[in-house]
Amino acid sequence: MLSNPWFAGLPESMQRALVDAGDRLSIRAGEMLYRQGDAPSGFIGVASGTFKVSTLREDGKEGILAVMEAGNWFGEISLFDGMARPHDVTALEAAEVIVVGFTAFERLLESPAFARAMSLLLARRVRLLYGLVEDAMLRSMRTRVARRLLALAHGDATLSSDTRLEVPVSQEALAMMLGITRQTLSKELKTLARDGVLRLAYGRIEISSPQALKAIAAWR
Numbered sequence: 001m002l003s004n005p006w007f008a009g010l011p012e013s014m015q016r017a018l019v020d021a022g023d024r025l026s027i028r029a030g031e032m033l034y035r036q037g038d039a040p041s042g043f044i045g046v047a048s049g050t051f052k053v054s055t056l057r058e059d060g061k062e063g064i065l066a067v068m069e070a071g072n073w074f075g076e077i078s079l080f081d082g083m084a085r086p087h088d089v090t091a092l093e094a095a096e097v098i099v100v101g102f103t104a105f106e107r108l109l110e111s112p113a114f115a116r117a118m119s120l121l122l123a124r125r126v127r128l129l130y131g132l133v134e135d136a137m138l139r140s141m142r143t144r145v146a147r148r149l150l151a152l153a154h155g156d157a158t159l160s161s162d163t164r165l166e167v168p169v170s171q172e173a174l175a176m177m178l179g180i181t182r183q184t185l186s187k188e189l190k191t192l193a194r195d196g197v198l199r200l201a202y203g204r205i206e207i208s209s210p211q212a213l214k215a216i217a218a219w220r
Helices: 012-020 076-081 102-109 112-138 141-153 171-178 182-194 210-217
Strands: 023-027 032-034 043-048 051-056 062-068 088-091 095-100 198-201 204-207
Touching: 012 112, 062 171, 076 102, 076 112, 095 102, 102 112, 112 141, 141 171, 141 182, 141 204, 141 210, 171 182, 182 198
Parallel strands: none
Antiparallel strands: 023 095, 032 088, 043 095, 051 062, 051 088, 198 204
């Protein structure tokens, strides 16, 4: 879990208290942790495995909003406002999660240090969401593709400081994350591959030049 900067930044005593307050739950590949509209079940930490956070468009097509890897914590919004879960969360592989129930979560919030930590987590969420809206409204398609690949290279919601050179994502899934067609994405990826920025492989994308990808991501 220390791969996640938010969790790693908590004092060790708080890390232990958070983990100890939860129950372990095993999830099968393809199993939904919860569905849009479900009642809030708790604050969730990913101990192992990977999840996709998604929703369905009016035409029934899936839109992938985020990828939650081991170390990520999520699900706090519904605990704060008491409203239903806003998205579907599905395991992409066999996984294990830690579920901190509402009562235990409320007890942890009595600590000013933990309450501040949750405020910082929410601030990160808001900053990420504004960035996604800005990308969709203002940036070119190539820049959007580059920025999403860079986010995935840093663990997406994990926001790790390390850049992975191999992004384990299919072109179909990446197109769902960007809300574009597979054909549109394929055109952009082929151009980036031709320019030596990345290499395309089955079920993954290899970053050949992080510097070049970062330069493209900075374009408008």
